[in-house]
Amino acid sequence: MKEKNSNSFFSKLKQKYRLIVMSDSTLEDRLSFRFSGVDVITVLTIGCILLFVCFLLLVGYTPLNEYVPGKASSHLYKELIAITLKTDSLEKKLLVNELYLKNISAIVNGEDPINLSTENILTLSSFEAELSFKKSKEDSLLRIAVEAEDKISLSSSDKKGSLDMENILFFSPIKGVITNGFNRKKEHFGTDIVAKEDEPIKCVFDGVIVISHWTSETGYVIGVQHANGVFSLYKHNSILFKNTGEYVKSGEVIAIIGNSGELSSGPHLHFELWHKGTPVNPENYISF
Incomplete structure (x- = not known):
């Protein structure tokens, strides 16, 4: 029974039909189409495939792909x-x-x-x-x-071409009167210089700002790392002009003299000079 039904289904698909277009006034045949069920299925299948291919081309190679959900734009x-x-x-x-x-x-x-x-x-x-x-x-x-x-490279392993402290021409950070000198025994590792109010403080040598902050004891402090292990420190400033990481040149203004910090007894600059982790007397290398 099933075989008969399947045979009848395929026979219906192969059965020919004719579509005739006639004139309403004269009943004359204008167009005539002859087809079967298989022809209709074939045409519909090919049409669907062509539409799908056109859709893929539009989505893949035109700006329409930006409107596809989940796909980011080229921008x-x-x-x-x-x-x-x-x-x-x-x-x-x-x-x-x-x-x-x-x-x-x-x-x-x-x-x-x-x-x-x-x-x-x-x-x-x-x-x-x-x-x-x-x-x-x-x-x-x-x-x-x-x-x-x-x-500036901070490496000290390469000794060739390195400068000694005596061979470095330091720029004076400020011109004034020395009120308290370097004293290692009293643990005063710098030089105190009194100058005019609002006097600019200059960098003694080319380097990179590594300290630029405020503390309760020393006020506004700025420190510069130079080549060959030389480090300069400036304390009790009123204003700092440079931030950490900035490169400064010799003689460039980095701060203004001040009286900030609990350890300051008046407007002055406390200047320290270090070489490879050891404090040195600034007066031996700089004329204030």
């Missing part, structure tokens, strides 16, 4: 890539700053400084291996190299 992709590259650069800058701060801490504490020329590159190389944006590797390494050259 959003570009912004995402730009943000990722900026994040990559910021992470490397933070890493370099961290190495600089570690080096400065080691120098101030009298420990062996970190060799940035080797540890910096090795650390960044391992950091680069975790990133998927390979195109930014060369750019990031070049940026680190340029920053290291511009801001």
